[in-house]
Structures are given as C-alpha cells and as structure tokens.
Amino acid sequence: MPEGFDLDSCTGLFGGTFDPIHNGHLNLADHLVSTGAIDQVLFVPASTPPHKQRRRVSPGQHRYAMIELALAPFPKYVVSDFELLRAGPSYTIITARHFAMKTEGNLRLVLGMDSLRQLHTWHRAQELCEHFEFVIFRRPGYDMPDLNMLASAFGNDVAMKLLGSIIDGPVSAVSSSDVRRRLACGADVSGMLSGVVENYIRQHQLYPGVPSGSGKAK
Numbered sequence: 001m002p003e004g005f006d007l008d009s010c011t012g013l014f015g016g017t018f019d020p021i022h023n024g025h026l027n028l029a030d031h032l033v034s035t036g037a038i039d040q041v042l043f044v045p046a047s048t049p050p051h052k053q054r055r056r057v058s059p060g061q062h063r064y065a066m067i068e069l070a071l072a073p074f075p076k077y078v079v080s081d082f083e084l085l086r087a088g089p090s091y092t093i094i095t096a097r098h099f100a101m102k103t104e105g106n107l108r109l110v111l112g113m114d115s116l117r118q119l120h121t122w123h124r125a126q127e128l129c130e131h132f133e134f135v136i137f138r139r140p141g142y143d144m145p146d147l148n149m150l151a152s153a154f155g156n157d158v159a160m161k162l163l164g165s166i167i168d169g170p171v172s173a174v175s176s177s178d179v180r181r182r183l184a185c186g187a188d189v190s191g192m193l194s195g196v197v198e199n200y201i202r203q204h205q206l207y208p209g210v211p212s213g214s215g216k217a218k
C-alpha cells in the first residue's frame with residue numbers, strides 16, 4: 001500500500017493521466033477533504049491511459065514524481081503507483097476492485113464531467129457503475145449528460161445514480177492540455193499548477209518548447 005494510506009478512511013480514488021497534475025485536480029481534492037465528503041484522496045496515475053493512446057504521454061516516473069511534489073504539503077492526499085507497475089492498459093475497474101478490497105468498500109471514484117461523458121466507453125463500464133459510488137465534478141466546457149443519454153447507456157437506475165453523484169464543488173477551467181500548450185509557447189502558467197511542479201517540468205524539459213531554469217517555487 002502507498003505510504004500514508006489509511007485503510008479505515010473513506011477514500012476518493014482519483015485516477016487520471018496527470019500530465020501534469022494541476023490546480024484543477026488539487027482543488028477537487030481540497031473540496032472533498034475540507035467538506036468531509038472523503039477522508040483521503042488517492043491519486044492513481046494511469047500507465048497507458050486507454051483514452052489517450054493517440055498522443056504521447058510523459059513517462060510514468062515523471063508524472064508520478066510531479067504528483068509526489070504537488071501532494072507533499074497535504075498529508076491526506078496519497079499517490080499510488082499501482083497502475084504504473086501493471087503491464088498493459090490501465091482499466092479503472094481493475095484498480096477500483098483492488099482498492100475496494102483494501103478499504104473494505106469504503107471507496108468512491110472521483111471524476112470530472114468530461115470523464116462522465118465518456119464513461120460508457122470505459123472497459124466494463126456497466127459493472128463499474130453498478131458496483132462503485134462516484135463523486136463527479138462539473139467542468140467548464142462539458143455539459144452534464146441528460147438522463148436519457150445515460151439511461152440508454154446504463155439503464156435508468158445507474159443513470160439516476162450517476163446524475164445524483166454530481167456535486168456542486170469548485171469549478172476550474174484548468175486542464176493539463178492547456179498547461180502543456182501554454183508552457184510550450186512560453187505563456188504564463190502561474191495559478192494553474194504548483195511552482196514545484198513547474199520547476200520539475202522545466203528541469204526535465206517535459207513539454208517541447210519549455211526552457212529550463214525560469215520556474216518559481218511556491
């Protein structure tokens with residue numbers, strides 16, 4: 001188990017590519033923990049994200065290292081290398097089953113609205129939706145799917161459950177792709193991600209066009 005992981009706590013399983021981790025991710029985690037909805041947030045970077053196979057994703061060790069740096073000030077956020085150590089595509093159902101066993105089911109899957117809109121394309125999506133609880137955050141640019149759309153994919157009960165899992169948390173327009181694009185053209189990314197992560201990106205020149213040595217630690 002990852003260091004710092006508390007088996008008795010209600011855990012939010014937060015999967016993603018995290019290329020890089022940004023303040024949108026951290027704001028969600030902060031909302032969950034500060035409102036008491038969840039006791040700890042487990043960040044699980046995907047090794048080969050099934051939905052992002054068309055673009056080059058930064059190596060897992062860099063994405064993991066950036067998450068570690070960003071989470072360092074927050075004892076209730078933990079990172080796991082579970083998916084990075086598994087061969088093949090990262091399927092949420094496998095990760096969720098693994099951590100549900102460890103936490104005796106005290107687990108909720110954390111998603112943004114874009115992920116909800118794609119959920120029907122995920123591996124064993126029906127099973128995932130039936131067996132797990134979700135917390136879903138709104139995201140600018142992604143409308144909430146309507147009941148009919150979800151019901152035609154998952155049936156009425158699951159559709160109602162998913163819509164009922166959408167919460168009125170903080171809304172953030174930050175995305176990893178925007179951070180990468182801005183860094184690549186030399187635009188300012190302050191306020192979008194932790195300074196330590198920005199420094200790491202520059203040091204390792206993760207996104208083409210990013211010069212090293214000009215990041216500020218925050």
Ligand code: ATP
Pocket residue numbers: 015016017018019024025028110111112113114115137138139140171172173174175176177178
């Ligand atoms: P990219 O821009 O490369 O697609 P991303 O910003 O969406 O990346 P991911 O690591 O793919 O980041 O996202 C992991 C999870 O976090 C997904 O469920 C996604 O919906 C959610 N998420 C990411 N950013 C936000 C945000 N600003 N608001 C709400 N949810 C978000």
